Amino acid sequence: MPKARNKQLGDAKKAKKDEFYTQLCDIERELRHYEHHFRGKTVLCNCDDPRVSNFFHYFSYKFEDLGLKRLVTTCYKNQERDLFSQNNSERAIWLEYLGDKNGNRVPDPEEIGIRYFNGDGDFRSDECIELLKQADIIVTNPPFSLFIEYIRQLVRYDKKFLVIGPQNAIHYKDTFELIKANRMWLGYGFTDGNAFFAIPKENMREFANGVYDPDKGLVKFRNCTWFTNLDHEKRHEEYVFIRKYRPDDYPKYTNFDAIDVGKSADIPEDWGGLMGVPDTFLEKYNPDQFEIVGLGSGDLAKQIGVKKNYRGRTDVAYRIDGKDKCPYSRIIIRRRAK
Numbered sequence: 150m151p152k153a154r155n156k157q158l159g160d161a162k163k164a165k166k167d168e169f170y171t172q173l174c175d176i177e178r179e180l181r182h183y184e185h186h187f188r189g190k191t192v193l194c195n196c197d198d199p200r201v202s203n204f205f206h207y208f209s210y211k212f213e214d215l216g217l218k219r220l221v222t223t224c225y226k227n228q229e230r231d232l233f234s235q236n237n238s239e240r241a242i243w244l245e246y247l248g249d250k251n252g253n254r255v256p257d258p259e260e261i262g263i264r265y266f267n268g269d270g271d272f273r274s275d276e277c278i279e280l281l282k283q284a285d286i287i288v289t290n291p292p293f294s295l296f297i298e299y300i301r302q303l304v305r306y307d308k309k310f311l312v313i314g315p316q317n318a319i320h321y322k323d324t325f326e327l328i329k330a331n332r333m334w335l336g337y338g339f340t341d342g343n344a345f346f347a348i349p350k351e352n353m354r355e356f357a358n359g360v361y362d363p364d365k366g367l368v369k370f371r372n373c374t375w376f377t378n379l380d381h382e383k384r385h386e387e388y389v390f391i392r393k394y395r396p397d398d399y400p401k402y403t404n405f406d407a408i409d410v411g412k413s414a415d416i417p418e419d420w421g422g423l424m425g426v427p428d429t430f431l432e433k434y435n436p437d438q439f440e441i442v443g444l445g446s447g448d449l450a451k452q453i454g455v456k457k458n459y460r461g462r463t464d465v466a467y468r469i470d471g472k473d474k475c476p477y478s479r480i481i482i483r484r485r486a487k
């Protein structure tokens with residue numbers, strides 16, 4: 150198959166995978182922790198068809214409660230015919246809402262300004278970037294296939310944001326560096342780590358048992374979370390130590406000077422050196438108590454001096470009961486001095 154055609158098919162497949170919609174209850178559950186950040190602010194939802202986006206719904210109905218200045222929502226007109234937009238317009242639109250005018254505290258159609266883009270509403274287009282520049286806080290669930298590019302753009306324009314993304318992004322170089330530098334962190338997340346999203350009927354496919362709920366029309370994702378640079382209370386909650394260091398409980402790595410902590414609840418109170426902890430640590434991460442030093446696997450591990458392990462890879466490893474082990478994914482941290 151010619152390369153260009155291959156790429157087109159690949160892009161179409163990605164576009165399909167990107168098409169799922171956030172539930173209003175999940176938006177409400179996360180957003181209640183940040184309400185004070187929104188007073189007098191312009192909010193942009195830039196991957197949101199206002200006809201289906203619960204982000205637009207949330208912010209337009211909460212406009213007065215939050216004290217917003219302006220709400221802008223942009224809709225991407227996918228190149229694949231009507232995959233996203235449900236009308237027949239070939240042009241992408243954007244909406245502007247400046248609050249309730251007739252006193253009924255409801256966003257009526259005549260209060261919402263509909264504007265047309267010249268292009269397709271891609272968040273990377275000049276037209277969308279112009280709206281991005283005018284915004285204070287960006288809140289959405291962007292396409293996961295473009296997540297890194299999406300975050301890079303927010304950072305380039307120095308924007309505040311609260312967005313849903315794939316949990317794996319923790320390990321990507323750019324995003325990890327932001328987390329390490331305390332320029333981005335995790336939000337509160339989804340109940341029990343499970344997010345349920347609606348998917349359009351056209352995108353229905355076979356799902357493993359328990360993944361799709363036909364009654365509610367929702368698909369379960371275990372691999373996504375909220376990323377933000379808006380401060381919230383949880384990241385200032387003290388980590389409560391319940392364990393002390395005992396050499397038998399915390400193996401030392403064979404290829405890096407640190408101990409392995411198998412569960413993020415088990416960080417030993419009296420260990421002053423480096424430790425490798427699972428990704429779940431980031432849910433409890435209080436930057437006043439801990440410092441993130443690096444990643445325990447891949448290219449980033451090389452940077453902090455992790456040597457090749459028994460498999461010939463730069464992933465932290467330890468030896469226990471005469472067997473070599475390589476734990477799945479570790480973040481290297483240390484306690485901050487009091």
Ligand SMILES: C[S@@+](CC[C@H](N)C(=O)[O-])C[C@H]1O[C@@H](n2cnc3c(N)ncnc32)[C@H](O)[C@@H]1O
Pocket residue numbers: 167168169170171195196197198201202203204224225227233270271272273289290291292293295
């Ligand atoms: C995961 S969905 C979420 C939709 C909506 N934000 C929500 O949470 O319900 C991501 C959306 O981004 C749109 N999208 C894909 N590529 C885009 C691009 N380059 N620019 C803007 N939006 C895009 C997709 O059409 C898709 O609807």
